[in-house]
Amino acid sequence: xxxxxxxxxxxxxxxxxxxxxxxxxxxxxxxxxxxxxxxxxxxxxxxxxxxxxxxxxxxxxxxxxxxxxxxxx
Amino acid sequence: xxxxxxxxxxxxxxxxxxxxxxxxxxxxxxxxxxxxxxxxxxxxxxxxxxxxxxxxxxxxxxxxxxxxxxxxxxxxxxxxxxxxxxxxxxxxxxxxxxxxxxxxxxxxxxxxxxxxxxxxxxxxxxxxxxxxxxxxxxxxxxxxxxxxxxxxxxxxxxxxxxxxxxxxxxxxxxxxxxxxxxxxxxxxxxxxxxx
Numbered sequence: 001x002x003x004x005x006x007x008x009x010x011x012x013x014x015x016x017x018x019x020x021x022x023x024x025x026x027x028x029x030x031x032x033x034x035x036x037x038x039x040x041x042x043x044x045x046x047x048x049x050x051x052x053x054x055x056x057x058x059x060x061x062x063x064x065x066x067x068x069x070x071x072x073x
Numbered sequence: 074x075x076x077x078x079x080x081x082x083x084x085x086x087x088x089x090x091x092x093x094x095x096x097x098x099x100x101x102x103x104x105x106x107x108x109x110x111x112x113x114x115x116x117x118x119x120x121x122x123x124x125x126x127x128x129x130x131x132x133x134x135x136x137x138x139x140x141x142x143x144x145x146x147x148x149x150x151x152x153x154x155x156x157x158x159x160x161x162x163x164x165x166x167x168x169x170x171x172x173x174x175x176x177x178x179x180x181x182x183x184x185x186x187x188x189x190x191x192x193x194x195x196x197x198x199x200x201x202x203x204x205x206x207x208x209x210x211x212x213x214x215x216x217x218x219x220x221x222x223x224x225x226x227x228x229x230x231x232x233x234x235x236x237x238x239x240x241x242x243x244x245x246x247x248x249x250x251x252x253x254x255x256x257x258x259x260x261x262x263x264x265x266x267x268x
Contacts, residue, residue, distance in 0.1 A: 013258075013259070013262065014191065016249050016255070017249055017251065018107060018115065019107070019115055020115050020116040020119065023114045023115050023116040024116050034251060036251075057186075057187065058116055058119065058120065060104070060119065061191050062186065062187065062190065062191040062194075
């Protein structure tokens with residue numbers, strides 16, 4: 001069975017730089033000097049996935065999503 | 074005796090609902106302000122805001138159910154669902170019904186936020202600015218304890234907390250450092266795509 005490899009994706013238009021995601025998954029996201037997220041490239045480790053999901057649902061502007069690595073943009 | 078238990082529960086849960094609802098509003102405003110301190114990360118305001126809102130709903134349902142079931146007031150289910158559908162204190166209870174239903178809409182859309190999108194969710198969330206004051210007026214207008222010192226103290230604390238948070242929210246600079254650039258870019262983008 002192929003492992004379902006996913007990554008975090010972000011809609012830069014929607015993102016307002018609240019910084020909530022970096023609080024919730026510091027493993028995957030750090031903030032730039034203006035408070036906007038920089039997402040670590042590559043697949044989300046299984047252990048971090050629940051935190052990534054929380055960040056997605058906690059994003060104030062719904063700018064964050066979890067997507068398949070294959071559909072990366 | 075059991076009638077009195079119901080009535081006391083209605084009154085008590087009403088006061089608790091007011092306290093919780095006010096805390097929810099303040100936390101929502103703090104989240105909007107992107108409030109943070111060393112011990113209070115940014116995500117916490119919104120997280121506690123949501124959890125407390127659900128707890129508020131529990132106490133509010135207790136408040137409504139005990140009032141409806143109470144044989145003395147004889148309110149009936151209609152008064153709880155249809156605004157101004159009560160023969161008893163029509164206006165004051167109607168306000169409570171409206172505040173309740175606005176809150177239901179706000180909570181339901183928040184639970185479905187991922188599906189309905191940020192714009193619709195946010196638009197409906199603005200109803201909080203109607204729901205909270207209407208709830209306060211309902212309590213001041215028809216609360217059995219509305220002249221008791223402790224209830225007045227609760228009213229004062231809740232109104233003061235929400236009004237100060239709201240003033241802070243209105244007077245604070247936009248928390249987004251790129252707010253102006255973002256607005257211009259969005260206008261340009263919507264012009265380009267014809268939306």
